[in-house]
Amino acid sequence: MIEVKNVKKSYGRKAVLRDISFTAKKGEITCLIGVNGVGKTTILNAIMGLTPIDGGEILIDGKKLTKETYEKVAYIPDSITMLPSMRIKDAFAFMNDFYTSWNEKRANELLTFFKLNLEDKINSLSKGNKMKVNLLLGLALDADFILMDEPFSGIDVFSREQITKVFTSHLIEDRGVIITTHDIQEIEHLIDQAVILDNGIILKSFYPEKIREEEGKSIIDVLREVIDR
Amino acid sequence: MKLNIDNRSPVYLQLIEYFKEQIASGKLAMGEEIPSRRELARTLNINPNTVQRAYREMEEMGLIYTDGNMPSKVTRDETVIKKVREELVQDALEHFVSTIKTLQIPLEDVYPLLEKTYREKNGDKADGGEAK
Amino acid sequence: MKNYLKLLNFEINRFSKLYFLMLAIIFSVQLISVFYHIFSYLAFVKMETKGGRMTPEQFLAEHFPFGLSNVFYTRGFLIPILIGVVGLILYVFFIWYRDWMARNTFIYRLLMLPTSRMNIFYAKLSAIMLFVLTTVGIQLIFLVLYKKIIEWFIPVVYRDDLSITMAVVTSPYLNTIVPAHLSSFFVAYGLGLAAVIVVFTAILFERSFQLVGILYGLLYAVFSFVLFSLPLVVQLLMFETLYLYADEMFILMTAIVIGIIVVSLLTSRYLLNHKVSV
Known part of the structure; x- marks a missing residue:
């Protein structure tokens, strides 16, 4: 379980996160939906200890982040985290060198799944394929949680389809996922929990399936309601 | 299989409805295997937990049954x-x-x-x- | 420790191409310059002694014989050294900033490694020290080569067979890079190490607090420098009342430098763990 409690963060005078609290459970896909503005990426960065927070607390399975956390929580930012000059196999070797939770078997399986090649040089790949390498490097860790930042943003439709398939595959299995998006329609039926974020605060967090059952509303309906308010 | 999902009603109920139709019309025969929870989630691009829930309810209704680790099957009742x-x-x-x-x-x-x-x-x- | 070594190896590999390019430039310019000076000296000798106008003895009474020190003070020899020095100083900054600046932000990966973030710091620090020492070492090897070249081309009468040690000791530039005594070697490289650590800390200040961080970083560097030179300044101002013997001074300054190193490492660790931002 990842618990984000009353997190605050400003850049200079600009408050990016004003009071953010939500919980992402293992075995569920939690989606941070931000219609406009920043904040989603900052939350993920903060969970990973990549940017300091000004207030509040973030707990992962009840504990604060330590270096061991990086074996258990995989982060997939929106740009690739390896050197452009590397080939995929170099990136594999790098991951294998440092992470005990690196699962080479799954990495190779993902390589086939995404139709990539070990010899491919990272900076020669298309944007969609780069995102796939990025996903691959995160998913191949035997991590309990996976955080993905806008995995669908700015890539071609076929890559999107492939990436969508990841969510329903055994590659996610019982792990907890936090994904950010500004376009919920893409994954409307894939997620368990929706967290709507705007101007640094959480407008609403809910289970869409429950809202559909109890109020007969779609995620977009809820979005429209809370944003208009 | 093809299913147009309505965004405003619970997906698990839509799945149950779909299976009822298939079973009632005989398109799914008695004792026929149905897709695994992951397979179905994959074909329809929906959350596996949702499919899981639909299957669990259908099992409770007696529409499908599962023997151990075998794939679920349509009831013979x-x-x-x-x-x-x-x-x-x-x-x-x-x-x-x-x-x-x-x-x-x-x-x-x-x-x-x-x-x-x-x-x-x-x-x-x-x-x-x-x-x- | 294992992760530190892996990171060090990684840093070295990352810089190796640029580094070899730099070495190639430095030493090819030096080599060309050495040959140029040898041949112009020989041409000069030939002109002066043409048709028995001058005997070699007469020539040497008016001109210096040719030896290593003839090449040391030439631009073709010193500018490449300057390139090396500037290159390595830039690398002190580049080694951190490239991880943030590249299109593919490698800093995410580095900070997310399941290892102490100080390993990244130590790996970068060691990489720089290794490159500096390697460059100096190669320069020494090339000095031997230049001496050989001089022996091959300059006839023994016109040759000043200055030993490499003497040549180095008498050149103020080379003397700084290659101290004659082990103790001065440790002083020179100890100070260099401390300076790099202070600059690293300043860089981390900037990476943690952005614009204000530049100010913090500068203040930190200036403060460290002032602290370091304080004993010397005090000595100068209060010469009458407070006098320290050379070895007392040495111990005091060593203690200050070690203090600066320790404080910088602790500050860097705090910044890396709690303040730095991707």
């Missing part, structure tokens, strides 16, 4: 299937009648229209009628 058919027919009738009622058309006028429409529909896809 004819009374259950019969009940599902009746239920679906009842639902369709109620829907139909309430529409007719709002239009304030007397029942006698509806019968011939009903027969005509039914024949036309059957004529369109003759083999579809045979299966019934």
